[in-house]
Amino acid sequence: MGELPKNIFRFISFILVQVFILNKIPPLHQFVTPYLYFLFILWLPFKVSRPALTFIGFIFGLSLDYFTKTPGLHAAACCLVAYIRPFVINILISKEDSGYNYTSPAPSSMGWSQYMVYVFVLSLAHNFWLVFLEWLQLRNFLYLVGKIIATTGVSFLLIMITEGLFFRKQKFKTNI
Amino acid sequence: MRNVFLKIRQYFNLIFFLTLQVIACYILFHYNRYHEAVFMGVGGEITGFINERYNNVESYFSLKKTNTELMEENTRLKNLLKQNFDIPDTTFLAVTDTIRIDSVEQHRKYQYYSAKVINNSVTSQNNYVTINRGYAQGIEKDMSVISPTGIVGTVVNVSKNMATIMSLLHSQSRVSASLKKTGETGSVEWEGNNPQEITFKNIPKSVIVQKGDTVVTSLYSTFPPGYPVGVVNEIAEQPGSNFYVLKLKPLTNFFNVQYVYVVKNLHKQEQDALEKATNK
Numbered sequence A: 001m002g003e004l005p006k007n008i009f010r011f012i013s014f015i016l017v018q019v020f021i022l023n024k025i026p027p028l029h030q031f032v033t034p035y036l037y038f039l040f041i042l043w044l045p046f047k048v049s050r051p052a053l054t055f056i057g058f059i060f061g062l063s064l065d066y067f068t069k070t071p072g073l074h075a076a077a078c079c080l081v082a083y084i085r086p087f088v089i090n091i092l093i094s095k096e097d098s099g100y101n102y103t104s105p106a107p108s109s110m111g112w113s114q115y116m117v118y119v120f121v122l123s124l125a126h127n128f129w130l131v132f133l134e135w136l137q138l139r140n141f142l143y144l145v146g147k148i149i150a151t152t153g154v155s156f157l158l159i160m161i162t163e164g165l166f167f168r169k170q171k172f173k174t175n176i
Numbered sequence B: 001m002r003n004v005f006l007k008i009r010q011y012f013n014l015i016f017f018l019t020l021q022v023i024a025c026y027i028l029f030h031y032n033r034y035h036e037a038v039f040m041g042v043g044g045e046i047t048g049f050i051n052e053r054y055n056n057v058e059s060y061f062s063l064k065k066t067n068t069e070l071m072e073e074n075t076r077l078k079n080l081l082k083q084n085f086d087i088p089d090t091t092f093l094a095v096t097d098t099i100r101i102d103s104v105e106q107h108r109k110y111q112y113y114s115a116k117v118i119n120n121s122v123t124s125q126n127n128y129v130t131i132n133r134g135y136a137q138g139i140e141k142d143m144s145v146i147s148p149t150g151i152v153g154t155v156v157n158v159s160k161n162m163a164t165i166m167s168l169l170h171s172q173s174r175v176s177a178s179l180k181k182t183g184e185t186g187s188v189e190w191e192g193n194n195p196q197e198i199t200f201k202n203i204p205k206s207v208i209v210q211k212g213d214t215v216v217t218s219l220y221s222t223f224p225p226g227y228p229v230g231v232v233n234e235i236a237e238q239p240g241s242n243f244y245v246l247k248l249k250p251l252t253n254f255f256n257v258q259y260v261y262v263v264k265n266l267h268k269q270e271q272d273a274l275e276k277a278t279n280k
Helices: A003-020 A039-043 A050-068 A073-092 A112-135 A141-165 B002-010 B012-029 B036-078 B268-279
Strands: B110-120 B126-131 B144-146 B151-158 B163-170 B175-179 B185-189 B198-204 B214-217 B228-237 B243-250 B259-265
Touching (some): A039 A050, A039 A141, B185 B243, B198 B228
Antiparallel strands (some): B126 B163, B151 B163, B175 B185, B228 B243
16 A cells, blocks of 8 residues: 555544544543544654644644544644654654664664654653643643643553554665 | 745744644634534534444444433323322313313423434543534524433534534533522532532532432523432532532433433523613
């Protein structure tokens, strides 16, 4: 499958999984909301230009907002994730490194430890921004901190499970 | 001038990102239930369509529970029927009214529409319920919505075949309610944390409240009066205040609400017009 149809398919399935499976789970605790959908942005190919990446993040978040009826909330968080993604990648793998020879970020292209840092930083950014914007409407500091930590932990765990379930083989790109 | 353009090109990514953030935050904070129509318009119908498809499958899983609930409600309503009551006094005869115009109908205040829930959330801080009835079926904004066991919320947005309801579990939701036993009126709100717990405020400490007391909608609420809201679960006394803060367990099970009734207050227009004219 080409990159474009593959990503369109992922776009739709991540939204549907988030809306119809993860959001339907009865809350285990008031702090725990499982978020997985933004993994779509994490999986986008390296070569997507930065404005395009930011814009895709915005549109992706907004589509989820249509389902959850929270206009702008997920859009803002996804936009942030998409914007800081290139910075995080630049820090984790240098330009000369093998990372850029692969199509998209994956444990097999970045190495497990780098990939885990990548996932952790971006899910923290996503959940921080999301919970912070929610908190501005209902102020409670303990709620803010507790929810950021708990949701990030759950997101991280879910992403690692998904990574284990759907192994993505990364082809090595050569110039030939 | 050239430098300005150069700077813009240099920081294009950052500017683009900030613009999108500002747009997102703007629609988030300037959005309330009155702006909903603009945002939801076409998108609402599309997501509603997908939700309906999904619900077609999902509703089978709770069929048994829904049936039991409907049976219970039927039993309760059957018990209210006229023929269940025997009139011992023979001087009063029950005569069937043969006049065409229903004399009861003129005084009808509430009209009920049944509807099926096609989408529902409990996990966020502002929760909404979507139902499969819209203005084509007579649903209007600000109508109240109840389930067989308790109140659900208020209609905030209506499209042709669907309507969204601001659930009781919404940070802006306020319902006027009173204690069933003594009749003191207060306001029911949601703190935004636990979907199993709503807050009942403004009950003076002079009232004796016990755990397990029922709270019903008050005479002044938009809901039909006397309809169950919740059961007192925890009594918290605020020091330095003359009022209790009561924690209620809502009687509607928001986790699996399937069928609801939308209630139209037929006197609302007249009441609103009169009150507006008085306040002028």
